[in-house]
Amino acid sequence: MADEKLPAGRPYFHxxxxxxxxxxxxxxxxxxAVGLAAATAAALSPLRQLADFPxxxxxxxxxYTELTPRxxxxxxxxxxxxxxxxxxxxxxxxxxxxLDGVMFAYALNIGRCVxxxxxxxxxxxxxxxxxxxxxxxxxxxxxxxxxxxxxxxxHYYEGEVPDPDHYYMPVQCNQCRNPPCVKVCPVKATWPxxxxxxxxxxxxxxxxxxxxAACPYWAxxxxxxxxxxxxxxxNPNMGYLSNRPREKGVMEKCHFCLQRTRAGRYPAxxxxxxxxxxKFGNILDPxxxxxxxxxxxxxxxxxxxxxxNPKFYYYFNV
Amino acid sequence: xxxxxxxxxxxxxxxxxxxxxxxxxxxxxxxxxAYYDTTPVRGRLKTALMTEGTPCGTCHxxxxxxxxxxxxxxxxxxxxxxxxGANVRCFNCHNSxxxxxxxxxxxxxxxxxxxxxxCAKCHGPHYRDWQQGAHGRRNGYWxxxxxxxxxxVCIVCHDPHWPVFKPLRAAPAPRxxxxxxxxxxx
Amino acid sequence: MSNFLLxxxxxxxxxxxxxxxxxxxxxxxxxxxLAGLNAYCKQFxxxxxxxxxxxxxxxxxxxxxxxxLVGLAAAAVMLVIxxxVYKDETLHDVVIFGELLAVAAIVMCLLFVTVDLGRPxxxxxxxxxxxxxxxxxxxxxxxxxxxxGYLLLNIYICAYLVYMKYLGREPVRALYIPFVFxxxxxxxxxxxxxxxxxxxxxxxxxxNSAIVAPRFLASAFTSGPGFIILTLQLIRRYMxxxxxxxxxxxxxxIVQVSMILNVFLFVCEVFxxxxxxxxxxxxxxxxxxxxxxxxxxxxxxxxxxxxxxxxLSLLILPVSRSLKxxxxxxxxxxGGIWIEKGMGLVIPAFIPSPLGEVVEYLPTxxxxxxxxxxxxxxxxxxxxxxxxxxxxxxGKIRFDGNAPLKAIx
Numbered sequence: 053m054a055d056e057k058l059p060a061g062r063p064y065f066h067x068x069x070x071x072x073x074x075x076x077x078x079x080x081x082x083x084x085a086v087g088l089a090a091a092t093a094a095a096l097s098p099l100r101q102l103a104d105f106p107x108x109x110x111x112x113x114x115x116y117t118e119l120t121p122r123x124x125x126x127x128x129x130x131x132x133x134x135x136x137x138x139x140x141x142x143x144x145x146x147x148x149x150x151l152d153g154v155m156f157a158y159a160l161n162i163g164r165c166v167x168x169x170x171x172x173x174x175x176x177x178x179x180x181x182x183x184x185x186x187x188x189x190x191x192x193x194x195x196x197x198x199x200x201x202x203x204x205x206x207h208y209y210e211g212e213v214p215d216p217d218h219y220y221m222p223v224q225c226n227q228c229r230n231p232p233c234v235k236v237c238p239v240k241a242t243w244p245x246x247x248x249x250x251x252x253x254x255x256x257x258x259x260x261x262x263x264x265a266a267c268p269y270w271a272x273x274x275x276x277x278x279x280x281x282x283x284x285x286x287n288p289n290m291g292y293l294s295n296r297p298r299e300k301g302v303m304e305k306c307h308f309c310l311q312r313t314r315a316g317r318y319p320a321x322x323x324x325x326x327x328x329x330x331k332f333g334n335i336l337d338p339x340x341x342x343x344x345x346x347x348x349x350x351x352x353x354x355x356x357x358x359x360x361n362p363k364f365y366y367y368f369n370v
Numbered sequence: 371x372x373x374x375x376x377x378x379x380x381x382x383x384x385x386x387x388x389x390x391x392x393x394x395x396x397x398x399x400x401x402x403x404a405y406y407d408t409t410p411v412r413g414r415l416k417t418a419l420m421t422e423g424t425p426c427g428t429c430h431x432x433x434x435x436x437x438x439x440x441x442x443x444x445x446x447x448x449x450x451x452x453x454x455g456a457n458v459r460c461f462n463c464h465n466s467x468x469x470x471x472x473x474x475x476x477x478x479x480x481x482x483x484x485x486x487x488x489c490a491k492c493h494g495p496h497y498r499d500w501q502q503g504a505h506g507r508r509n510g511y512w513x514x515x516x517x518x519x520x521x522x523v524c525i526v527c528h529d530p531h532w533p534v535f536k537p538l539r540a541a542p543a544p545r546x547x548x549x550x551x552x553x554x555x556x
Numbered sequence: 557m558s559n560f561l562l563x564x565x566x567x568x569x570x571x572x573x574x575x576x577x578x579x580x581x582x583x584x585x586x587x588x589x590l591a592g593l594n595a596y597c598k599q600f601x602x603x604x605x606x607x608x609x610x611x612x613x614x615x616x617x618x619x620x621x622x623x624x625l626v627g628l629a630a631a632a633v634m635l636v637i638x639x640x641v642y643k644d645e646t647l648h649d650v651v652i653f654g655e656l657l658a659v660a661a662i663v664m665c666l667l668f669v670t671v672d673l674g675r676p677x678x679x680x681x682x683x684x685x686x687x688x689x690x691x692x693x694x695x696x697x698x699x700x701x702x703x704x705g706y707l708l709l710n711i712y713i714c715a716y717l718v719y720m721k722y723l724g725r726e727p728v729r730a731l732y733i734p735f736v737f738x739x740x741x742x743x744x745x746x747x748x749x750x751x752x753x754x755x756x757x758x759x760x761x762x763x764n765s766a767i768v769a770p771r772f773l774a775s776a777f778t779s780g781p782g783f784i785i786l787t788l789q790l791i792r793r794y795m796x797x798x799x800x801x802x803x804x805x806x807x808x809x810i811v812q813v814s815m816i817l818n819v820f821l822f823v824c825e826v827f828x829x830x831x832x833x834x835x836x837x838x839x840x841x842x843x844x845x846x847x848x849x850x851x852x853x854x855x856x857x858x859x860x861x862x863x864x865x866x867x868l869s870l871l872i873l874p875v876s877r878s879l880k881x882x883x884x885x886x887x888x889x890x891g892g893i894w895i896e897k898g899m900g901l902v903i904p905a906f907i908p909s910p911l912g913e914v915v916e917y918l919p920t921x922x923x924x925x926x927x928x929x930x931x932x933x934x935x936x937x938x939x940x941x942x943x944x945x946x947x948x949x950x951g952k953i954r955f956d957g958n959a960p961l962k963a964i965x
Contacts, residue, residue: 080373081572084579087377088586094381095594102601111677115688151513161504169541173405183401185547185605191911202912203838203848208543223911232758238696239681240688256688258681259604259674262696264614268759270910273611274674276547277603285401300603301674316516318508326411327535328507328527340512341503349504355910358758367504373583380587384594389921547610549915 104278104300115240116253116293124292131296138297139286147292148314150247156308156363157248157335159345160222163369164329167192167213167220171321171330175224178309178320179295180287182279189273189306190224190321224321225250225271225306226354226362233263233272233305242303248335248363249308251293257302264303268358272305308332335363405541410507410526419470419482421446430469453532463488463530489524500524559955563722566953567944574943577794585936592929595922596671604674607923612915613906615672617927620898622668624779625661625934626750627772627897629706631780632658633743634810640736646806649799652717652949653791654784655710656941658743662707664934671926695753702746709739714945722948723955747772754905761836762905765828771821772897777814778867779893781807782886787938789879795946801879808882812871815889819868822896842914843904850907852916856899863892 113119113127128145135143172190181187193205197217205221214220231250234242241257244250264272278300290296291311298304309319313332317323322330333342345351349367419426424446440447440460452458465471471479472488480488490497499505500521507527511517527535599606609616635654638644670676681687682700691697713735720727751769758764785807791797829840843853870876870885908914919927947953 077572080579084373084377084583087374087381088583088590091377091381091384091587091590092593094384095590096597097385098387098594098597098601106677115681154513164505166535166538167540168538169543170406172544173401173541174408176401177406186545188544188546191544193911201835202910203835203908205912207911207913210540210543212537213540214537236694236696236756238690238694238700239678240690241681256678256681257675258678260669260672260696261614261674262694262753264611265906266757266759268910270611270913274614275603276607276609277605303674313512316511316513318510318512320406322512323509324406324408325507326527326538328505328522331503331508333503333512341508344502345504348502355759360758369499369505373579376583376587380590384590387598390598546612547605548608549610549612 110255113255115256117243128292131292135286135288135290135297139281139283139288141283141286141288143286143288143290143296145290145292145296146311148310150245150249151314153336154334155248155336156227156313157333157342157346157365158227158308158363159331159342159349159351159365159367161327161329161331161369162219162221162366164327165192165220165222166327167194167209167215167218167222168326170324170326171222174320174324175306175309177285178287178312179307180279180281180290180297181273181304182275182281182298183285184280185276187273187275187279187304189271190222191270192220192222194218195221221366223269223271223354224364226269226360226364227306227308228360228362230359230361232266232268232358232360236262236266238262242305245293245310247314249310250305251307251310252303252305253293254296254298254302254304259301259303261303268355268360269362272303275300275302275304399542399545408509410522411536411538412526412529415523415526417482419464419472426464426469450531453534454530457492485525485530486523489530559723560719563719563955567948570944570947570953571940578939578943582936582939585932585939588932589929589936592926592932595925595929598922599671599926600676606920608917608919610915610917612909612913613903613917615902615906616917617898617919617923618668618672620902621927621930622665622672623750623772623902624894624897625665625668626703626747627776627893628780628783629658629661629665630743630747630773630776631784632710633740634777634781634814635784635807636736636740636743638806638810640733641740644806646802649949650784650788650803652714652945653788653942655714655739656945657784657787657938658710659707659714660934660938660941662703662710663937664930665703666707667930667933668927671930695749695756698749699746699753702742702749706739706742706746709735709742713739714941718945718948722953744773747776754901759910760905762839763901764836765825767821767824768901771818771825774814774818774821775893775897778811778818779890781810781814782889785811785886786883786890789883791942791946795942797946797950804879804882805877808871808876811886811889812876815864815868815871818893819864822864838908838912839904842907843900847908848914850914850916852918853899853904853907856895860892860895860900863888864896867892 109130114123119127124147128147132143132145135141135145169190169192172188172192175181175189176183176187179189181189191207193202193207194209194215195202195205195218197219202221206218209215227244227248227250229244229248231242231244234244234250238260239256239258242250242252242263259274261274264274275298279298281297286297287295289311291314294307294310309317309321313319318332322332331342331345333340335342335346337343345367346365351365351367353362353365429446441450441452442448457463461473463472465473465477465479467477468479471481472485474480474487475491486497486500496505506524507522509520509522511519524530529536595606607616607618632654635647635651638646639648639651670679673679682689682697684691689697689700691701713732716732717727748769751772754760754763755765755768785804788799788804788807792799826840829837838847841847842850843857845851846854867885867888870881870888876882876885903917907916944953
């Protein structure tokens, strides 16, 4: 360590000779290069644990809207095999197209909801969300009677419900007609389907979370790590754009249970709601329950001033 | 030499990773089947008007109406808690003649399977809403062309003797990444 | 062509010449960069769970630093405008250092965006043609375009001017003046687009202010030239590249005016938030005073305010004509603006969440190491750029037409 003894500013090495310290510039650079190479290799060492690096096929996979039926079948087969390997169940993976003449909408009777959170867990159970870390699409707000300010809401209430001094307002994806999340996505990885449901291509999303910042309803969720889903809790009935297992680093969100609703069934949250506060159907059918509610009830949407024009309505008993 | 030492020290630090990735996650509560059970709050609907498995007519068809308060007579009626607002007379709803039936406005029998028309006697707007789908529970298929829609009747959720919806225990509060249950309690 | 290859070779060889300070400094930066790379490898393996971000606060230090550095990059224009628009030759000899800084800053920006991605290996989805860039819909796609464009513009301008200097030729005006003017507009645009990235989100009232872009520019034109004032003195001292103090004082007047504007726009914003006191003041309340018992950002923003006000006072007083106080003022301004743009602008927009939840954000060590690594890498790049540029500008490395090979032997 002769360097300290050298006067400041004086060149340590002569370009063409040896210094008093006995090493040449070439030797020094060699040593430094080897040292830096070793340090670089060591710095990269955490990559040893990388388990989920995509295969070339997956990495080059095209956007959902550009896949041919043959591409899709090959991809679905790979996913089925992967799910079977990871969860020990052969899934019923489908990709049902939107139904003709159908536009989905949702209504929630704000006067009936008791805040029991059954919808939250029915959703988690149906849609294969990560249990660890916890991902939930529905957040139930416990609101003070006399206030509509969400900032005074309680998110973490427990125990017996309903509390007589409060009402409850569940919030989930509003399936906006003018969705800010879709507008901001830099790679078109999220879009509204023909039946009005905003979906995510989990294999196209780059994970920038711009949509999450854009959403006024806090409806989008990010997989901060590989989703933790116990084998025995997997729902094997899955859709490609909806509840198939997700991967680390991508967004996900409520998709109105496409794997159920495109087969004509109610979403899991409607199916479970013990108070019957949750209503769902085809808004293009004038005789549907949902059309009737919007026509005859006092209806409001959340944050109307943001101009998102949601298809998720809240209504009152009268 | 100092340079090499620094490189080696850095390499050792990277390789042995004494600090780890700094990953912290909380253990989320298990998703118990009870949290997403689709059974209605009052359980499965009975098939007929009955008490403890015995259709009412079994006793009452061969019996004249007693002259005393029935809640003080016999074991069958003692457990009934009647908190139905101003509606405190048994025969407002129950058919005094045919005990396996409810009673319409003119005393005409209403079968158990048509209980909603009994409730409709007083709860007109709710009945209308229920018929149109704004009130009450639906299960199965929103698209009746693809499957059956199950329209749950009033008494699946409401106890007719005490109709107010009973409190439930809420399923656990969220415990998302870096948020513990107590973080938001004031 | 062979001349150009020889030139490149000489520049590369120049990187391996230098005093012990140079080697110690570059080694330190290289090792810090590696520490960042190491931390990033961990993040790549485990996911963004290694950061302090959550679904509630979904952007953190990465995007905060990104925003600050876009400003630093844009600030190079404040050296260019006086020289090329106002024909003020004072700054002529140091313009190139500003542009090199812009290149290094943009590289850091791109790195900060990349480390923020959950699936960085899918970057190709953003490449027009093979991917699906959502242009013109997404402001992020605009940002990708303007940042890369600005990077190319500055690389071209620097490379062309330095190479001409090496050849001893007068640069052809048609080959660089149009690009210089394009770069001026482009510099304004990168920071404007970055501001629009935030302003464009209707669901985040804290950002829904038309003066975000002007504020960004004002703060960038304060911190950027401030940063350049400090680096120029280091260049002068350690690389023996001489220029008069007048250069620094000209930059001082730029910093002075920008700082006044910056503070003024800040006051406008504060008035609008707190006087009308709509529900949308919640984020600002959280930032300045805390909300529902949570006040993680309060010490930061008041520190930033104090630093900015101290810098402002120093800058408008004649005392900052002395380099000692000018440097202090610049350091204060850089620190204050770094906090104001990161902790003060990016993070509070997420608190409370759109559903009124107050979840605080605290960066993790791993996340901080990645940031540090990127900064170190950027400074390393800038050091190396200077290392090869200064000798050319000084005429130490220059084209020797008759005996090209002799020059390096």
